[in-house]
Amino acid sequence: MTKRYFITGTDTDAGKTVAAKALLDALNQQQLQTLAMKPVASGCEWQQDRWMNADARVLRAAMSMECDYPLTNPLAFEPAIAPHIAAQLAAIEITPERLQQSLTEVLALQPDALVIEGAGGWELPLSRTYTMPEFVQTSGAEVILVVGMKLGCLNHAVLSARAITADGCKLAGWIAVDTGAEPMPFRQQNIDTLRQRLKAPCLGEIPHTPDWQQRNLSQYLPGVKNILLKNA
Numbered sequence: 001m002t003k004r005y006f007i008t009g010t011d012t013d014a015g016k017t018v019a020a021k022a023l024l025d026a027l028n029q030q031q032l033q034t035l036a037m038k039p040v041a042s043g044c045e046w047q048q049d050r051w052m053n054a055d056a057r058v059l060r061a062a063m064s065m066e067c068d069y070p071l072t073n074p075l076a077f078e079p080a081i082a083p084h085i086a087a088q089l090a091a092i093e094i095t096p097e098r099l100q101q102s103l104t105e106v107l108a109l110q111p112d113a114l115v116i117e118g119a120g121g122w123e124l125p126l127s128r129t130y131t132m133p134e135f136v137q138t139s140g141a142e143v144i145l146v147v148g149m150k151l152g153c154l155n156h157a158v159l160s161a162r163a164i165t166a167d168g169c170k171l172a173g174w175i176a177v178d179t180g181a182e183p184m185p186f187r188q189q190n191i192d193t194l195r196q197r198l199k200a201p202c203l204g205e206i207p208h209t210p211d212w213q214q215r216n217l218s219q220y221l222p223g224v225k226n227i228l229l230k231n232a
């Protein structure tokens with residue numbers, strides 16, 4: 001049975017891709033065979049005869065197994081805008097069947113663990129009638145919340161955690177990321193507050209690391225071993 005993790009964040013640019021790479025590094029370190037998905041991506045470049053997304057490329061470089069690009073990123077849209085609007089512009093309807101089919105195809109490769117990166121924050125519309133939380137509900141994935149450390153993240157983190165649980169999903173843990181977007185005064189006190197207010201465990205803290213794409217980030221997620229043990 002493939003262990004599945006859905007990576008959401010307090011917002012777009014919270015550090016989901018960095019945290020997803022770190023999680024893949026940590027899972028690989030445990031000798032697990034890993035695959036990753038960015039099921040819906042907006043903000044893509046035309047390369048090798050298709051729209052390709054930078055997040056999907058990072059995830060593909062970090063996962064230990066290989067698969068064709070469309071399995072990682074079945075829905076890729078050029079403009080860096082809300083995905084349901086990008087889909088509408090491309091005259092494509094993002095449906096539960098489409099995403100479920102992609103997930104089934106990836107699971108057929110039988111990875112030990114699958115890391116799925118969302119887009120934006122938790123409450124992401126995918127069409128007028130379908131949302132990312134609805135996909136997560138049916139995916140069998142536990143959720144990991146990435147908190148981009150900046151002023152305002154306490155509110156975003158607590159509300160996101162509450163919504164994830166209210167939507168019937170399991171919050172397996174959270175990860176603090178120093179994205180470097182802005183300085184964070186009293187950072188440690190904010191982390192302490194999050195540890196106290198969020199019911200799930202902190203899996204680790206990823207410091208600002210300019211060359212993060214080239215580095216193995218597994219050391220920053222010591223808590224991953226615990227969630228693996230819990231579900232062993």
Ligand SMILES: Nc1ncnc2c1ncn2[C@@H]1O[C@H](COP(=O)(O)OP(=O)(O)OP(=O)(O)O)[C@@H](O)[C@H]1O
Pocket residue numbers: 009011012013014015016017018019055118119120177178179180206207208209210211212
């Ligand atoms: N720990 C870090 N060290 C250095 N740069 C970071 C770190 N975390 C995030 N960044 C940078 O901050 C930006 C936002 O991070 P990231 O792309 O991971 O966000 P995201 O939540 O995945 O956004 P999206 O919603 O677009 O997928 C990126 O330019 C990334 O390189």
Ligand SMILES: C[C@H](N)[C@H](N)CCCCCC(=O)O
Pocket residue numbers: 012013041042043079080081082083119120121123124
């Ligand atoms: C293009 C951007 N980097 C993300 N991939 C998409 C962010 C969507 C946010 C939607 C919203 O909540 O307003």
Ligand SMILES: [Mg+2]
Pocket residue numbers: 016017018055117
């Ligand atoms: Mg990303």
